[in-house]
Amino acid sequence: MPVMILFAASLTVIGAVMVITRRIAVHAVLWLVVTFLALACVFTLLGAPFAAALEVIIYAGAIMVLFIFVIMMIGPAQPESDREKEWLRPRAWLGPAILATLLCGELLFGLRATPHTGTPAPITPRDVGLSLFGPCVMMVELASFLLLAGLVTAFHIGRHRPETP
Amino acid sequence: MTALPPGDALLLAVILFSTGLAGILIRRNLLFMLMSIDIMLNAAALVFIAAGAKWHDATGQVMFLMILALAATETAAGLAIILRLHARGRPSLDADTGNLLRG
Structure with missing residues (x-):
């Protein structure tokens, strides 16, 4: 390695x-x-x-x-660390942690068994651009919709509103 | 330059995703939960990059761009929510204190 x-x-x-x-x-x-x-x-x-x-x-x-x-x-305001520490007693996480470790070990074993196909050649920005504006042009539209929605959301949530009674 | 095999990249993505998931589960601070979501999104992006490298296809990086836009949107919306909660005079960033949203 x-x-x-x-x-x-x-x-x-x-x-x-x-x-x-x-x-x-x-x-x-x-x-x-x-x-x-x-x-x-x-x-x-x-x-x-x-x-x-x-x-x-x-x-x-x-x-x-x-x-x-x-x-x-x-x-800085961090007053909640005591409650988080109280949640992390071993009785609460030991069983799931052991099972998850076993699953990770099995996954590692399975990944080792798959054959590699040699060192990959780099994918240049030219390839990405050709794919992005060729067959995957819908991704550009989706990303623009997503960014517009995020902009509207951030503006709507973050604007100053007078407190309603 | 030696290259990373895609199988090992998958393993790294699994570890990263589990770390982010554990961060969401054990932290109650909203900022830390957002950072954990970013780590999980990065793990998903790593899977796409590794798949693109394995089959030498640029579509994986197209999906990486999609995840990038998604992460930017999610972070902006989440931080706006945090600022909104904080503007209401809430002293802490505990996620459990935000369960009474009105209007």
Whole structure:
């Protein structure tokens, strides 16, 4: 197993675990950036440099800026960690965790058994563009509908309304 | 450059998705729940990229673009909801305190 693959993949998992276990939201955002950058490395190793660039630009750039904005506007308030700790007694999660570990082991065994087809050639942005605006042009329309719906939703929810009695 | 086999990428996606799911289940903070959803969406995107690499097809990356738009929309709507809840004078970001939405 080459070093680069192990490094990127393990950094992805470590970052994700650190995200969901931090107590302060800004620290979690930092680890989330680490996760996205490592995932961009994984995409590069899979032969998808265009997806890696988009991952860095949109996820690690735009979406993280959104999170930082909201954390700035809300400020630190974390009073619920005691209740979360009280939920995490071993009696509550031990049985499902053991079963899920067994299933993951079986999945790993099954994935090992499937043959690989050699190293993939990279899929260039030209291929993606030809596919996107050729046979998959409906995806562009769907994405535009989705972004418009998100824009309207964010505007409708976030606008200032006087409190109704 | 050595390439990552698509089977191992599937395994990585499974681990990432389980991590995000665990994050949604064990955290009550709305911000952390949104971050966990982002991790899960990334795991799904990784599956598409790995499938596209396995069969050398650009359709996987087209679906990755779709997931990217979906994640941006979901994050914007979720953060707008968080700001709306916070503007009502709610002191904490606990998801369980938001079960009485009116108007």
